[in-house]
Amino acid sequence: MGVQAITTLEGVRQIPLRSHSLSAPYLDSDLQSRYFDFGEDTIVRADQYIRLTSDRQGQSGWLFSKMPMTATNWMIEVEFKIHGAGHLHGDGMAIWLTEERGKSGKVFGSADNFNGLGIFIDTYKNSRPGVSFPYVMAMLGNSSVSYDKDHDGKDTELAGCSARGIRGAGTVSTKIRMTYYAETSLRVDLQYKNVDEWTECFETEQIKLPQTAYLGFSAETGELSDNHDIINVAAHNLHIRQNTSGRDKVGKPQARPYNPGGTKAPGSWRWFFLKIILFGVVVVGGYVGYTMYRASKRGSRF
Template identity: 60%
Template structure:
């Protein structure tokens, strides 16, 4: 399923990027006390500090997850994930998911995480249950409302808001990556790297007019994976999140603030100039008033003295 796309995967020009350390993971993944300050791990997840975070090994019936400890509160952001799906068998499954949801750190039947979630799920599905006409692996997006269940029997067909086939994603010869870009109330796009190194393939781009892409304001970043009777290694190599600042937003906001500031500056200078002249004139009026009052008083006093002598 491919919905109408915007002109480019990143339709809003970016003026600056701020790394989000709280939502990024790179080797060695753990602190000196063998803990992660910003992420929790659970299930069958294994951390090998020099290589990867393995959500599931190539064994049946495994589930593993990692979730951020603090929510992602940035309104515009980009997440770049390097991962590896690989195994020995010709039959394999089931896949892994990237999450931005209100719920966190709860195992369940949807690629190792809970069903009826609220927020965004990006599913990297490697096993085809019942989806005629679609090549697997298949990557799709679902916006959960907290009540709707994932359509497991048909590989999420009933829930999909956008997606793409990604044949060659598993056992790729190059580093496989996904790049998810979000501008609040504007666009959501996903790009994949699995064909050629440093070459990105657009999976989908959605605008707010195409579908509901409103991610909860309080959403935790997570990853999870699952194996059933069939299995694969699902490895996370790195996770990088950045806060994005749009050129349009910056110019609009900055322009209005700048114009307003300059206007206030001119008004302030005008008020100061006007006030200084008024104060100057007021002082002269007081000065001449005091002289006139003194002269008038002295004249009356002299007249009285002359009258008293006669």
């Protein structure tokens, strides 16, 4: 069966990406996935879900694509379910587009100090006054910036929104849809209130992802727990016809990767060197003035 292009937006063709999509039964006849690897506590229920963590304490699991995302512009829609027994639950799950793949760690079950995009569905509030949880947020990492779990990633947040009701949504299929136009914008929409009712979480501009980025999912539990299930992943390449897309951001500044605390802007360096030069001028001027003063004092003795 061939892959067919589907046109749903004016000037934009949605071409399915089989290499980054998932649906039941998930595994082939050898009980392996052709396009994804999984590890740690992840289990596969071929007729229902891929469970990253079960509703047990101290679990973590991950699921990562074997091939990097090659599409320049893409849309990824993920159906998932976060649920469990009891009134207290945690910690949450993450969706990744990063250079790293299949590495366990402390950031929702995956590695910290990542390079690329992480979108976190955080179900347990550590320290974010005035913010309602569950909370969905994006972070762009540059391999050197850590995610601050104690403060729920507040200092490194790119954008986010509260999504109260996304956990344990009952009969409504919970979904997240991410739409990326290279170096232009990233938009995240959520479905959890009613079927086919999408709520915009955020849209931000000037986003640049690594050239080699793998699609991944991870989750973790601590003292509190939940089931974190991936049910379906539908990835599409967005092919934009020239001169027809409203997304053509002509005249926008060049996109930059997120780099908090990293290299300073060129203007900052110019100001730094200018201050050094001015300091040198002051020192030289003071020395010349002092020399002339001493010379004049010696001349006044005769």
